[in-house]
Amino acid sequence: MNLAAHLVMLPVLLPLVAAALMLPLGERRRPLKVMLNLASTLALVAVAVALAMRAGTGAVDVYRLGDWPAPFAIVLVADRLAALMLLATSVLAFCSLLFSLARWHRVGVHFHPLFQFLLMGLNGAFLTGDLFNLFVFFEVLLVASYGLALHGSGSRRVQAGMHYIAVNLAASLLFLLGVSLIYGVAGTLNMADLALRIPAIAPADRPLLEAGAALLGTAFLTKAAAWPLGFWLEDTYAAASAPVAALFAIMSKLGVYAIARVWLLLFGVAAGPSAGLGADWLLAAGIATLVFGMLGVLAAQEMARLAANSVLVSSGLLIAMIAVGNAEVIGAAFYYLVVSTFALGAFFLLVELADRGRSAAADILAVTREAFGEDEDEADDGEVGVAIPATMALLGLAFLACALLLAGLPPLAGFIGKFMLLDALFAALTPAAGLAPAVAWLLLALLLLSSFATLIAMSRAGLNRFWAPLEPRVPRVRIIEMVPVALLLAACAVLTVAAGPALDYAGAAARALIAPQDYVEGVLPPPATPEVAP
Numbered sequence: 001m002n003l004a005a006h007l008v009m010l011p012v013l014l015p016l017v018a019a020a021l022m023l024p025l026g027e028r029r030r031p032l033k034v035m036l037n038l039a040s041t042l043a044l045v046a047v048a049v050a051l052a053m054r055a056g057t058g059a060v061d062v063y064r065l066g067d068w069p070a071p072f073a074i075v076l077v078a079d080r081l082a083a084l085m086l087l088a089t090s091v092l093a094f095c096s097l098l099f100s101l102a103r104w105h106r107v108g109v110h111f112h113p114l115f116q117f118l119l120m121g122l123n124g125a126f127l128t129g130d131l132f133n134l135f136v137f138f139e140v141l142l143v144a145s146y147g148l149a150l151h152g153s154g155s156r157r158v159q160a161g162m163h164y165i166a167v168n169l170a171a172s173l174l175f176l177l178g179v180s181l182i183y184g185v186a187g188t189l190n191m192a193d194l195a196l197r198i199p200a201i202a203p204a205d206r207p208l209l210e211a212g213a214a215l216l217g218t219a220f221l222t223k224a225a226a227w228p229l230g231f232w233l234e235d236t237y238a239a240a241s242a243p244v245a246a247l248f249a250i251m252s253k254l255g256v257y258a259i260a261r262v263w264l265l266l267f268g269v270a271a272g273p274s275a276g277l278g279a280d281w282l283l284a285a286g287i288a289t290l291v292f293g294m295l296g297v298l299a300a301q302e303m304a305r306l307a308a309n310s311v312l313v314s315s316g317l318l319i320a321m322i323a324v325g326n327a328e329v330i331g332a333a334f335y336y337l338v339v340s341t342f343a344l345g346a347f348f349l350l351v352e353l354a355d356r357g358r359s360a361a362a363d364i365l366a367v368t369r370e371a372f373g374e375d376e377d378e379a380d381d382g383e384v385g386v387a388i389p390a391t392m393a394l395l396g397l398a399f400l401a402c403a404l405l406l407a408g409l410p411p412l413a414g415f416i417g418k419f420m421l422l423d424a425l426f427a428a429l430t431p432a433a434g435l436a437p438a439v440a441w442l443l444l445a446l447l448l449l450s451s452f453a454t455l456i457a458m459s460r461a462g463l464n465r466f467w468a469p470l471e472p473r474v475p476r477v478r479i480i481e482m483v484p485v486a487l488l489l490a491a492c493a494v495l496t497v498a499a500g501p502a503l504d505y506a507g508a509a510a511r512a513l514i515a516p517q518d519y520v521e522g523v524l525p526p527p528a529t530p531e532v533a534p
Contacts, residue, residue, distance in 0.1 A: 007054075008063040008078045010047045011086055011123035014040050019116035033112040034101060040116060041094045044123070048087040055083040056505055060522035062129070069525045071190035075129040079519055080509035081334070085126040085257055088338045089250050091491055092345045093119055095484035099349050100243035102481045107241070108151040117144035118247065125254055129523055131179050131189040131216075134258065138175065138223070142168050145251065148244045149236055160235035167222065167232045175219035181212030192523035195265050195516060199272030210277055216262060217278055224255025224315050227288040234296065237308035242352030245307070246345040252311050253341055256318045260330070263322070264513045279323055283439065286320025290446050294453040303351045303461050307344060310406055313450050314340040320443060321421060324435060327514050328424040331507030336417030338502075339495055343405035343414060346488035349481070350398050354465050356475035389474045394482065396466040401489050403458035408451040413495040420503060421447060 018040035022033045054061065055078060064073040078086075097115065105111045121141025128134050149161040183189050185205045186197050201209055218229070225233040233252065237245050259282065267277040293312030300306040314336075321333035401412065408418035425444050428435040495502050512518060 007047060007050060008061050008076050008127065011044060011127060012120055014043055015116040015120040019113040022113045027109060037097060037112045037115060041097050044090040044119065045094055048090040051078050052083040052087045055080045060518050062522050070523050071188050071193040074133055075523055076127040077129040077523055078127060080505065080512055082126045084334065084338065084509055086123060088341055089122050092250055092341060093247060095345060095487050096243040096247040099481055099484040102478050104241045104243050110147065111151055114144045114147045118148060122250065122254060126257065129191050131182065131191060135175050135179055139172060149240050151244060152241050157239045160239040163232050164236040171219045171222035174215045178212045178215030178219065181208055185209045191265055192520040195520055198266055198274060199270060206273060210274060213277055220255050220258045221285055224259065224319060225252050225312055226285040226315065226319060227292040230289065230312060233311060234305055234308040237311060238302065238304040242349050246348040249311060249341050249344040249348065252315050253337055256315060259319065260322050260513060265516050268514060279325065282323035283320055286316050286323055287446065289316030290320060290450055294450050297453050297457045300457060303355060306457055306461055307347045307351055310454065311344055313454065317450065324428065326424065326428045326435060327511045329428055331510035332417065332420035332424045334506035334509055335503050336421060339405065339413040339417050339492055342488045342491050343402055346485050347402040349485050350395065350402060353475055353477050353481060354395055391474050391477050392466060398485050398489060399462055399466060403462060405492055407455040407458060413492045413499065416496060416499045418447060418451060
């Protein structure tokens, strides 16, 4: 096994070792925990970059634990899509960790080990080539996320956290039942092996297989916060601490990733009678989630809830685009996935800074003022112009960048991602693409409407907070809190400047997912050639 193959194990091994080293350390040794956490997370960024560069050449690196052959071995597989998700996760994790060092890591116990365990679960879920181990890594990250969601205590956080835990425990039960049904029918849980066996499943066993797939899909849609299964997300994300909410932005994308990976690999065009299983349900779930998220964005009176509903908008859009099944559409969706994740992470961090020192009733009062107007006697107080402190100017510029990214306005990467989605949908209108014109036009309309709804909501929030606030207070912001926001926005700027290579990479990942021959051949050993007697 070459060095590159061993590199595949590091995204799981590094956070596991770091968390294990931090657990025995008491809270008095917090500086040492900080150093271990930073070192591990930075190392993950470097490993993710190396894996992404190698996957960009078309290589599919497979790590077989114990060097047992697949499908008997537990395998980790690094292809283009897995490497892309690893890179997005590591960058977002580093920025969230840096932000937490200002104060959030001190407001509760075991923040740093939980942070690393969450990264271990995320990275393992992106890399695993086995359905049961996908379940295992899901449970690892969920257990860590339970502690992080409750980090900092408070009645609002505890109430939202309890709902989050209950929903995800139910989803995990569905996941386990679905995996059990698929194993009972197919006799394997290795995804590459399943891709070969599913077309040959006996007709009598196929209903059980499809029932297991339906349970899996329900679990994945719950974790992606699809409507009506995502009612837990708004309260949980809005109540969580800023660095935790920013890191959670990638967790909903994990549900989207699992749908794309499992559905396209196991139930793609080569799946025989089960090809395209549940496509209409996925499309309906994506559209419903997108509409629900749009309404939530327009109704949100708090910036934290605006950010949480923006997660629903992005999840719904991605699920609907994946359900289309077109390689160009899915490639543009993968590019938008990374851009929206970075933008949402920056927005969650920014909400904490912008709302610092502001009363909870300020947003409600702002909405009341919009509805009933101001007292005319207070309209003219003799002042001309508004003095904008440097802190508010920086926060306002960062908010403007987030608004442009999430609404999909030029010149940033959010516009490029949505424009490429529009272009791919127009191209899919051709008869050869197989997409119904009514569906394509509906998705086009919803894509534009979601951008318009986000623009309205972000403009209203920006005006109420930065331009005409009811409480003209300047929050105290540390440099270590502004740097992570700037880094995430800079990553979006890089994706804007390098949109061509980034879109090519995402498009290649989508094509490899729809035509997974390289994935299957990389995981499974070639069939033995019978020896010919001399």
